[in-house]
Amino acid sequence: MAMTRQFKPVRRDADVDLDAALADDRARALAIVPVSREIAERLDRFVALLRKWQPAQNLVAASTLPTLWTRHIADSLQLADSLPGDSVVDLGSGAGFPGLVLAVALAERPGARVHLVESNQRKAAFLREAARVTGAPATVHAARIEAVLAAIPTPVAAVTARALAPLADLVALSYPLLKSGAVGLFLKGQDVERELTETSKSWTLEVVTTPSHTDPGGRIVRVNRAEPRAPSSSSGS
Numbered sequence: 107m108a109m110t111r112q113f114k115p116v117r118r119d120a121d122v123d124l125d126a127a128l129a130d131d132r133a134r135a136l137a138i139v140p141v142s143r144e145i146a147e148r149l150d151r152f153v154a155l156l157r158k159w160q161p162a163q164n165l166v167a168a169s170t171l172p173t174l175w176t177r178h179i180a181d182s183l184q185l186a187d188s189l190p191g192d193s194v195v196d197l198g199s200g201a202g203f204p205g206l207v208l209a210v211a212l213a214e215r216p217g218a219r220v221h222l223v224e225s226n227q228r229k230a231a232f233l234r235e236a237a238r239v240t241g242a243p244a245t246v247h248a249a250r251i252e253a254v255l256a257a258i259p260t261p262v263a264a265v266t267a268r269a270l271a272p273l274a275d276l277v278a279l280s281y282p283l284l285k286s287g288a289v290g291l292f293l294k295g296q297d298v299e300r301e302l303t304e305t306s307k308s309w310t311l312e313v314v315t316t317p318s319h320t321d322p323g324g325r326i327v328r329v330n331r332a333e334p335r336a337p338s339s340s341s342g343s
């Protein structure tokens with residue numbers, strides 16, 4: 107009788123180590139930013155997809171993969187409580203931080219919508235697939251922010267970004283939304299005071315900064331209002 111050999115996929119030691127590290131990190135992350143079991147399950151699907159695409163797409167720095175939950179997911183989720191409403195625009199979403207994760211957090215809210223703006227076509231393709239597998243209410247715009255922002259329906263409750271640009275550039279990029287009532291929620295590092303000083307040279311700002319729950323030294327910058335400063339008149343004429 108002919109024998110059919112069954113080949114099982116081989117799991118390498120590195121995969122097993124990563125499974126264990128991620129299980130620990132998941133528990134740490136969800137202790138910092140608790141979510142319902144339903145949302146945690148959606149996030150598990152997101153993590154599985156990211157791990158599948160990571161070898162070909164290098165979606166996050168490989169060194170941060172074992173701390174994906176604390177470093178990227180909890181870092182994003184901590185903004186959820188600060189959202190003043192359920193319509194969000196996330197600028198330069200990359201692999202989905204913070205925008206896709208916020209969309210997952212809002213998945214149970216009727217009418218919620220998160221617009222993810224990402225000009226890299228391969229990352230945008232990943233974001234579309236991530237929205238599909240998680241059922242997150244996200245719309246992906248595979249385009250440059252400057253080209254797409256005017257087409258996003260307003261009013262928008264919040265505009266978010268992480269690791270995209272200095273604060274002054276973020277305020278300028280998001281001004282079309284800020285002036286129609288959105289708040290800016292920007293995840294920033296230790297250098298935030300210098301960035302605020304720089305931004306204040308060109309903008310009148312109402313800003314609140316609070317410590318990050320996940321990044322020691324990191325700050326959440328909430329821009330409640332921004333208006334461009336009038337150019338100073340030149341002297342001596």
Ligand SMILES: C[S@@+](CC[C@H](N)C(=O)[O-])C[C@H]1O[C@@H](n2cnc3c(N)ncnc32)[C@H](O)[C@@H]1O
Pocket residue numbers: 197198199200201202203204223224225226229249250251252267268269270
């Ligand atoms: C450093 S990554 C940060 C990604 C993500 N926000 C995070 O924190 O992991 C910046 C992302 O912004 C995208 N990006 C940069 N400039 C952009 C622009 N003008 N319009 C749209 N996307 C942009 C890049 O393609 C990249 O994926």
